Amino acid sequence: MDRSKTYLNKGDLFNHSSTLDSAIFYYSKAVDLSQTPLSYFKRGQAYYDKGDLRSSLNDYNRLIQIDSLFSKAYYWRGMNKAAAGNHESALNDFKIQMKQPSDAWEAYVAAGKSESALFHHQKASGYFEQANLLHFTDSVASMTLKACYEAQQFKKGVQLAKEYKAKLRSESPYFVKYTGLCEYETGASKDAEANLSEAIKALPSDFETSFYLSKVYLSKEQFEKAKKYADKATMICNSCTEIDIWNAILSFATTVPEDPHNMEEELKKDTSLMTASNLAWLAYGLMITGNSSSTYKSVFDNASQKKANDEIVLFVKACIMAEQGLGTEEIAGTLSKACANGFSYFTFLDTDQSLSKIKDEAAIRALRQRYSRK
Secondary structure (H helix, E strand, O other): HHHHHHHHHHHHHHOOOOOOOHHHHHHHHHHHHHHHHHHHHHHHHHHHHHOHHHHHHHHHHHHHHHHHOOOHHHHHHHHHHHHOOOOHHHHHHHHHOOHHHHHHHHHHHHHHHHHHOOHHHHHHHHHHHHHHHHHOOOHHHHHHHHHHHHOOOHHHHHHHHHHHHOOOOOHHHHHHHHHHHHHHHHOHHHHHHHHHHHHHHOOOOOHHHHHHHHHHHHHHHOHHHHHHHHHHHHHHOOOOHHHHHHHHHHHHHOOOOOOOHHHHHHHOOOOOOOOOOHHHHHHHHHHHOOOOOHHHHHHHHHHHOOOOOOOOHHHHHHHHHHHHHOOHHHHHHHHHHHHHHHOOOHHHHOOOOHHHHHOOOHHHHHHHHHHHOO
């Protein structure tokens, strides 16, 4: 055992100097001599750091056979599996590690990362949140907000941002960014503008920050700024379908809108973007550029079937009602539902030819006064 410890100590010296091959050589001598759990653990870590995941996994499998309660054994076996892309199996190990209180924090963080890799964003946010309850860190705070945004848990993201802000040692631009994105999605345009404007100083090449600033400024009826940030987002990613669609939507607020058929082609490129909102915007573009009612109504019906109470679907429905000459009260009622569900692009109340005819009606003025977020 004394010789085994000597080999482990020599391995540690080489490991600390990042001379991994030499560290593995001495750890292997310790394994051959004593086969202790610690010798497998140390060699497994060295293999992991070297990128030899298969050898590392073999060592952790052997370690768990010898001592199933060894501290962090399941965590590191899970890390090996996650690094190899085997996230489902990694999660099983992380869940076992969570049962050991002293090692649970890192296991929750690792589980959150694996759930994110599997696109299970809601589960990921839950694991990150639990990790921060056990041991708060700035980096995991940012991961939590990102997961909340990706899981569309926007209200939760805003609430956690408030709680975490008081605990932060320093605000990372990503913490500020995802706070702003969640705020935008909950309708807090003023707060979103402040945070996203701060985030973009440190993240000038971040697509989402520029993209959402464009959305914020259109909702605040500041068209030039909206176009500025849309152009910036386009420069960052000139092949991103999402910004191409948004540029088309921006143009619908002008007197000379772009041909919406371009938007239609972009949606075909990425069918995941055929959301109720985007299809409703496409129907709106087709309507205001003089396409036949059968063309735009077909697209609108598709949008309605996807989500009838979507705020953009309701807005376009109101525009179609105005185009048909229906009563102001009925149109205002539909617009009110749209605004209550998050619609904030009041620019369109002025630029849409049919709605602009009734913009001074009492019901429309009351609606704008109640919901406008300038």
